[in-house]
Amino acid sequence: MQQNLSIGGRVQLNRFCRQYLQLQLELDYPHAEYLRKDAFQEAIYSTVFDESVIEHAPPARYQLKVLKKLVKNIEQSIQDWEEDGISDNLMNHLSTLLSSPLPSEAASTQQKSYVTYTLSSLLPSFSNFKSPPPASPRSPEITPPTTPTSTSTLVPTITLLESRSLLSASGTTGLKTWEASLHLSQYLISTPLIPSKRILELGSGTASYPSYVPNTSALHTYYAQTGHQTSLNDSSKIDGRVYIWGEDPVLDGGGDRAEMEKGMLDVDVVIAADVTYDAAGIPALVSTFQNVFAKNPAVKILVAATVRNERTFAGFLGTCKEYGLGFEEVDFPVVGEREQEGPFYDDGVEIKICELKSGGLD
Incomplete structure (x- = not known):
């Protein structure tokens, strides 16, 4: 048509x-x-x-x-x-x-709805795009990148089952989508950081959106849900874990502790988005980063944040310094809304992507 x-x-x-x-x-x-x-x-x-x-x-x-x-x-x-x-x-x-x-x-705001994100940045490499197996019919919480849908004969998409009131209504985050998660995903698509790497995701606001973007080329992705289980699609490239920040990771269904730590913490890249808005959880989060660096000092840790509260974000950076971690802001500006082709997110808020460094900056 x-x-x-x-x-x-x-x-x-x-x-x-x-x-x-x-x-x-x-x-x-x-x-x-x-x-x-x-x-x-x-x-x-x-x-x-x-x-x-x-x-x-x-x-x-x-x-x-x-x-x-x-x-x-x-x-x-x-x-x-x-x-x-x-x-x-x-x-x-x-x-x-x-x-x-x-x-x-x-x-209706309390009900979960399917939200389909268009991955326009993947278009040049879509010929190499591979879709994981379909979701379990019992609990289709997350639908991974699919083959082209009716939105276009070429454009890849990700469909997630989200609650539109998922974000806190307290005024800190509002009732909008998680911009930092979407922005981080755009960055991951645009860089050669992910292919053939072992990835640990420590949280991303919009229902693990970033974890499926690198999964198109990552060697393995560990998805860490903080505090409760989330149904994931059956994929040999994705492992879901319950991981309370600052504590030992827990393998679904039990398992050997050494195997858990080797898989969860011995990774090449760690990603996290929209995880710094709660000041109370920042020390445990930074402690987790420190644990990962202890396993692999060369690991790349990327944290994306929507800076709605300067004091909270400054507190996160200050805690990193207290734990002996340095940080460097990644130069990846937000594309204006009029120029976005999908996914769409607010260009009127400040979004930062920081790379953490073990032992501070050189």
């Missing part, structure tokens, strides 16, 4: 559909010159609203909100109703949503 659209039309279609599947609150609706065309409307429907094609659709309440706005924009775009109109497929789907019982707004 997209082959019949102009280059400008495909750009606007892709941006809108990718934002929609990522459940963005503010979408860039296509311009009127495209919306009024039947082929463009059908392309939107077949890409994100056709339930026979979309495996992980957004929640119905979100669909309804977006589709009502989309139909209104289409109506306003039409100049000659003899030539143009509104897609029957879009109208039928809207009618279905309007006649279906929907949870309240409050209830």
Whole structure:
């Protein structure tokens, strides 16, 4: 369907559909010159609203909100109703949503929803992209990078099952996605740091998003969930552990302590994102970094943080110094929202990626 659209039309279609599947609150609706065309409307429907094609659709309440706005924009775009109109497929789907019982707004924010992130930065190397086995049907908490979906014949995606109210409502983090996690993932994609390396992820806000990006080329990834188990897809390249920062790692189902420590701490790269916002947990986190350095002084440790509170982030860096660790900020600026092609995240907040050093900076 997209082959019949102009280059400008495909750009606007892709941006809108990718934002929609990522459940963005503010979408860039296509311009009127495209919306009024039947082929463009059908392309939107077949890409994100056709339930026979979309495996992980957004929640119905979100669909309804977006589709009502989309139909209104289409109506306003039409100049000659003899030539143009509104897609029957879009109208039928809207009618279905309007006649279906929907949870309240409050209830819907507590429910988990599928959120699909577009990995536009992987496009040049997508021919080498390998998908892990499918999720367990009993608990599909996380869906790893998949083969190309209907959003494009080429674009790789990651679909996660997230709670949109997952972040603290206390005001420290707000009700938005975890920008540092997304930004770190973009950095990992752009660098030769990951291929054939053993990775330890010590936490990433958006449901282990970064761990699946390096897993496309990493030798092995250890996913450390702090305090509770998370269902992961069956993959020989991923091991899930419960790891309380500052304590010994615990192997799922038990196991030999020496084997646990060798696997968990003897790694090449450690990544963590959105883990420094709680000052109370910082000493244990930094202690864990120290333990990893003790196993491998040459390990690379990358920490990404959304700096919403300068005092908290300064406290993290100060604790690193107290433990004898140095740090250096990575030069990787956030791409402006208008230039982003997916994943989409706020360019109005400060995001830092720091590389920690054993024994301080030289």
